[in-house]
Amino acid sequence: MGIIKILISELPQFAKGTLVALEVLAGLLLVGLVIGLAIAMAEIFGNTIVKFFATTLRKFLWAIPQLVLLFLVFYLPFDLNRILAAIIALGLCSSAFQSQIFRGAILSIQSGQIEAAKAMGLSKPKTIFYIVIPQMIRLSIGPWTNEFSSELKDTSLAYVVGVVEIMRHAKYIIAYTYGNAASVYLFVGILYFILTRIGTSFFYKLEKRLWVPGFEKRS
Amino acid sequence: MPTILEVKHLTKKFDDNEVLKDVSFELKKGETLAVIGSSGSGKSTLLRCLNHLSPPDSGQILLEGVNINVPEIDINSIRADMGFVFQDFNLFTHLNILENVMFGPLRVRGMSRKESRTIALAEIERVGLGDKLNFYPAQLSGGQQQRISIARALALRPKLILFDEPTSALDPELTGEVLSVMAALANDGMTAIVVTHEMGFARSVADKAIFIDKGLILEQGEPNSMFTAPKNERTKLFLSNFVGME
Numbered sequence: 428m429g430i431i432k433i434l435i436s437e438l439p440q441f442a443k444g445t446l447v448a449l450e451v452l453a454g455l456l457l458v459g460l461v462i463g464l465a466i467a468m469a470e471i472f473g474n475t476i477v478k479f480f481a482t483t484l485r486k487f488l489w490a491i492p493q494l495v496l497l498f499l500v501f502y503l504p505f506d507l508n509r510i511l512a513a514i515i516a517l518g519l520c521s522s523a524f525q526s527q528i529f530r531g532a533i534l535s536i537q538s539g540q541i542e543a544a545k546a547m548g549l550s551k552p553k554t555i556f557y558i559v560i561p562q563m564i565r566l567s568i569g570p571w572t573n574e575f576s577s578e579l580k581d582t583s584l585a586y587v588v589g590v591v592e593i594m595r596h597a598k599y600i601i602a603y604t605y606g607n608a609a610s611v612y613l614f615v616g617i618l619y620f621i622l623t624r625i626g627t628s629f630f631y632k633l634e635k636r637l638w639v640p641g642f643e644k645r646s
Numbered sequence: 647m648p649t650i651l652e653v654k655h656l657t658k659k660f661d662d663n664e665v666l667k668d669v670s671f672e673l674k675k676g677e678t679l680a681v682i683g684s685s686g687s688g689k690s691t692l693l694r695c696l697n698h699l700s701p702p703d704s705g706q707i708l709l710e711g712v713n714i715n716v717p718e719i720d721i722n723s724i725r726a727d728m729g730f731v732f733q734d735f736n737l738f739t740h741l742n743i744l745e746n747v748m749f750g751p752l753r754v755r756g757m758s759r760k761e762s763r764t765i766a767l768a769e770i771e772r773v774g775l776g777d778k779l780n781f782y783p784a785q786l787s788g789g790q791q792q793r794i795s796i797a798r799a800l801a802l803r804p805k806l807i808l809f810d811e812p813t814s815a816l817d818p819e820l821t822g823e824v825l826s827v828m829a830a831l832a833n834d835g836m837t838a839i840v841v842t843h844e845m846g847f848a849r850s851v852a853d854k855a856i857f858i859d860k861g862l863i864l865e866q867g868e869p870n871s872m873f874t875a876p877k878n879e880r881t882k883l884f885l886s887n888f889v890g891m892e
Binding site for chain 2: 537539540542543544545546547548549550553557558561562565639640641642
């Protein structure tokens with residue numbers, strides 16, 4: 428059972444890998460959030476041309492496998508650092524999914540409230556800022572948590588472009604101990620499980636904190 | 647009293663469907679006008695044309711003598727001057743009662759938080775819900791929500807208020823509490839146009855009534871005489887559907 432000793436001695440390296448994974452995760456979620464929100468707003472509130480471009484971009488990003496986009500961004504003729512390349516590629520993929528989370532949330536706001544704001548003489552940008560966004564946030568935390576946990580796991584893809592995250596480190600150990608693959612991957616699986624649980628419970632708490640009567644409640 | 651609103655030859659089409667065909671009437675400051683007629687007659691469209699929620703096709707809408715049915719008008723400032731109360735309340739679900747009523751002065755009029763709060767508190771008190779400030783819309787009954795939506799409209803200090811079937815989504819008990827708030831407003835001299843199926847209210851509170859059918863005003867005048875002795879056959883037929891309106 429030498430592998431347990433090895434894994435324990437490798438814990439600091441796994442911790443480092445975890446930090447890198449979290450860095451990629453935070454980065455890609457932010458990229459996805461900004462672009463996804465822009466796509467959602469453009470698809471709902473934009474004029475025909477803006478809408479067309481947003482929808483085309485979304486469909487394009489939706490259709491490309493993450494691995495393909497990772498390699499594509501990585502091999503672009505710029506000097507991109509590996510982590511940044513992973514963040515951009517995975518973030519772009521995520522933006523397509525996040526845009527649909529926000530779009531769904533916005534469309535489920537009762538249209539009567541938007542009309543009431545209009546009837547009060549509130550401008551469109553102010554209506555978006557004061558009525559749409561605050562309700563959208565509450566309605567999208569649930570599905571967004573889903574996207575969060577899915578992206579947390581997808582950071583493992585970044586190892587293909589040489590980002591030294593959790594998976595990459597697992598590969599090293601397997602290579603230099605000649606085997607033990609199942610034990611190492613079991614350990615990695617548990618590590619991802621723990622990270623996912625911590626992350627999602629944070630978002631469930633946030634959802635609870637922002638809850639007001641009239642919105643759906645997670646029991 | 648001076649004329650506050652004058653509507654001349656207003657028309658509105660949805661595709662090929664002429665919903666309003668040449669509608670004209672006027673309203674003096676402090677008057678309550680009841681607009682009655684069967685469903686689909688164009689009553690609600692008329693109201694929505696006045697503040698351009700559905701922009702009219704042609705005609706004039708003179709608010710204090712100024713025609714607002716022209717492209718260069720700043721429609722948002724006009725809307726702020728015309729309160730609008732919807733059939734299904736449309737309160738902002740993420741804001742509590744106080745924040746809902748403060749919303750107009752604060753975000754539309756750009757007043758300070760303190761001024762907005764003072765106005766909101768007064769209006770909430772006026773509709774009798776001063777004990778519900780921290781409640782959210784979902785925690786109120788339909789009647790209470792509608793009273794708050796009236797307070798929200800009043801907090802903008804509008805020149806007139808448009809009520810679009812304000813009690814149609816309420817049971818008779820809740821209808822009563824909303825109508826009494828509206829009657830009190832009429833007494834206080836608020837100018838209002840009320841699209842309604844509440845004939846009792848139209849008769850006892852309104853200063854003037856309009857009967858609309860198929861996009862045309864068939865009859866208008868003092869409600870009591872219109873209800874007791876309608877001149878138009880169509881009006882007579884419509885009113886005969888309401889029991890207890892002898």
